[in-house]
Amino acid sequence: MEATWLYTGEEPVKIKKFLQSLGMGHRLFNEIKKGQGEFLVDHRTVRPTTKILPNQPLTIKVEPEMADPAVEVSQEPLNIVYEDDNWLVIDKPAGVTSIPGPTVNNGTVLNRVKGYLAKQGSEDLRPHLITRLDRFTGGLLLVAKHHVASSMISQQVQQHKMLKEYTAVVSGHFDQDHGTINKPIARREGQVQRVVADDGQPALTEYWVEEQANDWARVRVRLHTGRTHQIRVHFAAIGHPLIGDHLYGGDTRKYDHQLLHASKIAFVDPFSQEKLTFTSPLPDSFNI
Numbered sequence: 001m002e003a004t005w006l007y008t009g010e011e012p013v014k015i016k017k018f019l020q021s022l023g024m025g026h027r028l029f030n031e032i033k034k035g036q037g038e039f040l041v042d043h044r045t046v047r048p049t050t051k052i053l054p055n056q057p058l059t060i061k062v063e064p065e066m067a068d069p070a071v072e073v074s075q076e077p078l079n080i081v082y083e084d085d086n087w088l089v090i091d092k093p094a095g096v097t098s099i100p101g102p103t104v105n106n107g108t109v110l111n112r113v114k115g116y117l118a119k120q121g122s123e124d125l126r127p128h129l130i131t132r133l134d135r136f137t138g139g140l141l142l143v144a145k146h147h148v149a150s151s152m153i154s155q156q157v158q159q160h161k162m163l164k165e166y167t168a169v170v171s172g173h174f175d176q177d178h179g180t181i182n183k184p185i186a187r188r189e190g191q192v193q194r195v196v197a198d199d200g201q202p203a204l205t206e207y208w209v210e211e212q213a214n215d216w217a218r219v220r221v222r223l224h225t226g227r228t229h230q231i232r233v234h235f236a237a238i239g240h241p242l243i244g245d246h247l248y249g250g251d252t253r254k255y256d257h258q259l260l261h262a263s264k265i266a267f268v269d270p271f272s273q274e275k276l277t278f279t280s281p282l283p284d285s286f287n288i
Helices: 015-022 025-035 109-119 148-158 230-237
Strands: 002-004 037-040 044-046 057-062 082-083 087-091 137-146 162-169 176-182 185-187 194-198 203-213 218-224 260-268 276-277
Touching: 015 025, 015 057, 015 260, 025 037, 025 057, 025 148, 057 137, 057 148, 109 137, 109 230, 137 148, 148 176, 148 260, 162 230, 176 230, 194 230, 203 230
Parallel strands: 137 260
Antiparallel strands: 002 057, 037 044, 037 057, 082 087, 087 137, 162 218, 162 260, 176 203, 185 194, 203 218, 260 276
């Protein structure tokens, strides 16, 4: 894998500081430093302590990551919204699992991406899911094609700078069109469910009511943290469980899974430094 950036600063800067400003983590930098890749300035291999001058290009070359033999190859289809050398944006249907686990070891998004990359002849066959969705939540997923992309985007993920919006249909009626839910979420040993609890991790959800009737509302939801089941837990906690959500007390008379869809994702591409935004249309099931 090879990537090049042009340094546009006004003063000389060390390679490490420049790459960190782009999002590269310490682990990847140290791997390259220890011989698992190389740094090039003006097409010449240089030491990691080298300073880059204004308007000089910096290139990194990194060996492909070893494929994970535990992840089987699947030829099942993918709905690819966007693709370049570094990223895949996938529109996942509800019912498909994101990654292999104890109950599903093939046919997941990760298996399908590995199969797709193998079919394309890619040298990197260890894709990384940057975002994940519950099995019965459909919508947009961001996949890094290689570990360099995964490292470069990790800072945006950890600092919650990646925009993730969802659409949900919930029970009940709202008196206000906009609100936030700021309640810590905890895991309990032996339970799949998460709970709102004082000893939990901070969790912040923002929402806008876009349409509602007497007993349901369609809301646009923005995550400011990324806890497991966050949207489902938070709306249940305020008395508005997602319709179809059997795990958190939602109305399941007409729907066998939660009406939740990852409808928008936006991030700054650390390779091009451009903001990329993607949206996904709602499934027909959301027209209740």
